Amino acid sequence: MKLLSGHRAFLLQRLSAVVLLAGLAAGALRLAFGSPVTFAQWQAWSAQPLGAGVLLVLAVAVLAHAWVGMRDVVLDYIHPLGPRVALLGAVAGGLVFLAAWTMLIVVKHAMAA
Amino acid sequence: MHFRVFRYDPDRHARPVMQDYDVPLEPSDRMVLDALTRLKAQDDSIAYRRSCREGVCGSDAMNINGRNALACITPLADIKQPVTLAPLPGFPVIRDLVVDMTQFFVHYHSIKPYVTNDEPPPERERLQSPEEREKLNGLYECILCAACSSFCPPYWWNPDKFIGPAGLLQAQRFIVDSRDRAARERLEFLDDVFKVYRCRTIMNCTEVCPKGLSPARAIEHIKIALLRKPA
DSSP states (O other): OGGGSHHHHHHHHHHHHHHHHHHHHHHHHHHHHSOOOOHHHHHHHHHSHHHHHHHHHHHHHHHHHHHHHHHHHHHHHOOSHHHHHHHHHHHHHHHHHHHHHHHHHHHHHHHHO | OEEEEEEOOTTTOSSOEEEEEEOOOOTTOOBHHHHHHHHHHHOTTOOOOOSSSSSSSOTTEEEETTEEEEGGGSBGGGSOSSEEEEOOTTSOEEETTEEOOHHHHHHHHHTOOSOOOOSOOOSSOOOOOHHHHHTTTTTTTOOOOOTTGGGOHHHHHSTTTOOHHHHHHHHHHHHSOTTOSOHHHHHHHHOSTTTTTTOOOOOHHHHHOTTOOOHHHHHHHHHHHHHHSOO
């Protein structure tokens, strides 16, 4: 239970925020100063190991950040134990599903290229 | 001066009501507590706590015009009429402006508010250097009036689990005390999803502390200490 609670969850939320901020800044800089990217170029970049890796890291950061945030909202506002556990389970299940789905898309795309 | 006062007596009222009073003041009446004393002479059924009358005991913490404060050090000249007086928000009301602080003190006792040191005591006393003593400034002055905890939304949401700003400020006071030897145990106790990390840095606590302390800063220091604590 302590694995992702207390200061570890706090740290996870901060670290994931830093990763997302770096990704956002890199994307914004690329859009602002780089040449326009076609869909084909974007596909080619995301199929490369570097591109796929960056996308996976960002996806994991989004999901980890979302978990801590959603968990906090549930803990703050949902007090009966049954609904609280059910909602936390639904959030965790949804995020795990999204993680698996994202991984499948990115890896499948990289393998096909 | 016109007052609107929260009235609730569970033996007589089905629900709380706001009662209006016009209180004639004397030139010597400077603080809200002075007006409350006049009001009490007018209607002796009203209940509120007070003791030292000079901002030291914390008994008369209440919500004055929507903001937690000590009635004894809130100048009448600074507040708008009608003056709305209500009990500390988020705390169960016993009667009128008197709240039940049992849960608040349960949290306070949970952080073990005393120096823990099993080492053999020195002949006279455990000395501190001026630098070590300096670390207690901004922490030891807390009078446990509960103005901060009662103005903290996360404390309203989880009053039984979140220790709250006052308790955490006191916890930090003992964590940084050079005479204490239980900092690690204290941090392990606090390293929990509810006890510290319900704090969302809203900073209402710092905003309303009548002693000018910053529980939000103390909580931040606890979080830093938890990150630095060896696993």
